Amino acid sequence: MYDVIIIGAGPAGLTASIYLRRNKKKVLLIDALGYGGQIINTKRIDNYPATPGIDGFTFATNIYNQAKDLGAEFAMETVTNIINKDDYKEVITKDNTYKAKTIIIATGAKNRHLNLPNEKDLIGKGLSFCATCDGNFYKDMDVAVVGGGRVAIDDAIYLSNICNKVYLIHRNDTLKADKEEIDTLRSKDNVEIILNSNIKELIANNNLEAIKLDNNKELKVNGLFIAIGQVPNNDIFKDLIDLDEYGYIKSDENCTTNIKGIFVAGDTRTKELRQLVTATSDGAIAATKCINYLNN
């Protein structure tokens, strides 16, 4: 029996494990995709205190090693269900059933798709969700980025240094990022910003060849980088845990859920600001609530 099982080993879950191990609680982290969560896709983190410029993989590995050194256990498995028993909880994975007194859900979020018919088939054939991973394959070519948030803008800036031409396509007229980033974007001669536009068709012949906008304008591009935000990953919990209309776990700054002994941390809960620093903050709060619950 574990004191706490943490589902999801991104920054929120890993930080929770550090706080729990420092209180000598027996902790298991479960994540089928290894540790780190979304942050491993980030080439450079500049908005987290004390580590300017660190890359996401190193950041994640640092927290993971810190948690491991403190004695957190780790299982690379897919969680399929959780069950609330009278005095304990069960976490079911494809291969095992684990028991714990409490659970912290820290499953984060995954990339939102455009939901165009041939989108899934074109992933890896012109479509990408990771500019830093795949940008080099589009050296001197024309590409587009879709999205208007910080990730989209960072991707467009990054790609402008590699590609011939970069279109940034956004559905409304407001780019949401720091002024400094927007200024950098606007200073790039090879970036064309197209506002109030949606992509309505992906034109491909095995690989992506062009995209069609809702005004029927066609842009010839070899690559399309999708950065339109995230969706939560909470389907397996929905019978037990209250979710909001978007699928996020209903909670607040206390990181509690509708079930006693089940807490939530990070991007997967209702919140206004989804950032690295708010994820790690949630990890600390959820762990502290868990410790109080276990000690009473």
Next chain:
Amino acid sequence: MIKEIENNNFNEVRESKGYAFVDFNATWCGPCRMLSPIMEEIAKSNTVYAVDVDLNDELATEFNVNAIPCVILFKDGKEYKRSVGLKTKEELEGMID
């Protein structure tokens, strides 16, 4: 154990019988680095090769790899299925019939 493709030893894959996983990756790609312990797990019961695309760009071109991590499952030396992005062990092993 994962075999690193180097010095043009890709013929080993072309001449292989049965299934072989080939993991196209790069050192600067976070999801690729995260995939490597998953591939290590898969390698316990399967043949697994790793291709660093920076050192083997001719292979990335030949197999039309333009997003990584990209895992191509070979069957009797020919591409059979492929998977792009960070995936679980179950998803990757699920490509085998």
